[in-house]
Amino acid sequence: MRAVCWFVCCVLQTLPLLAWAVANADMGTHPGFARGTPSAEPALPVELDAEGRLDWQCLRASYPQITGLVSDAQGLWLLLQDGKRVPYVQASGQAEGEQDFWVTDVRSAMADAYPLEPQRPDTPAGVAPGRRRSYALLEAMYGDSPEAVKARLRPVVFFGQRLWLTASAASALSRAESTLRPVVERDSALRRLLKTAGGFYWRRIAGEKRLSPHAYGIAFDISPHIATYWRWSSLRPHPMQKTYPQAIVQALENEGFIWGGKWHEYDLMHFEYRPEIICKARFGPQTMFPVRPNATTPATLGR
């Protein structure tokens, strides 16, 4: 009986993940990813724990270039189609982020629970889900130079404004715009918040040394001059972290974007394509069973 329950739970959890993978796959740039269906599951290292297995499922669903996960004395590594490796978790003393808390390996970058809408938990110091990033993963997925990133960019029109984003993020933003169009027709007050302030831009984060996610073509800003950035405001927290319209944030989260309004170091304009984090929020142990888009997430997801 227990085995049957386990099997049923696995099937219930895996089917929506696969469907989500198909919906979010960037098939145009990955010819090996036939019809968006991941190839046969590779064997995973026995030391991979339950959270690691969920991370793996979400990474596979989000990035078809990732084909395997292996271990050696230095840690666990994601294998890519082109033969490169990206550290998933590194043995003590090897971590990429030793010099900078915000630069880390993939496991740490996915460790903080991201609260899906309508959750808007408080954001005291230390709460910034998704603000830590694996630059090794970003470079592997999107390019390690302006030229390499530009080669993957596609134009996307968002409420009449053209942006350049990496192909998968451009497709996701186009789908979010389709969702938002009828919402904006019903509530025209939202329109002034949908003015964009650019997508791809090879630059460093304002006030910091590391590259911005805009440099990889995965981020765009909206609501300039209305929404603000933590370094430009004395408010901690900022009231707009609670009041910015749910309809906008939810439409973008449903397509794989996280919102910088959910960080202590808030960036209220900023949306960033991080489908693995949205996937983990949706299918993680906090929810037990998959949550439909637009459904209310349990309170336990907040922190």
Ligand SMILES: [Zn+2]
């Ligand atoms: Zn931004």
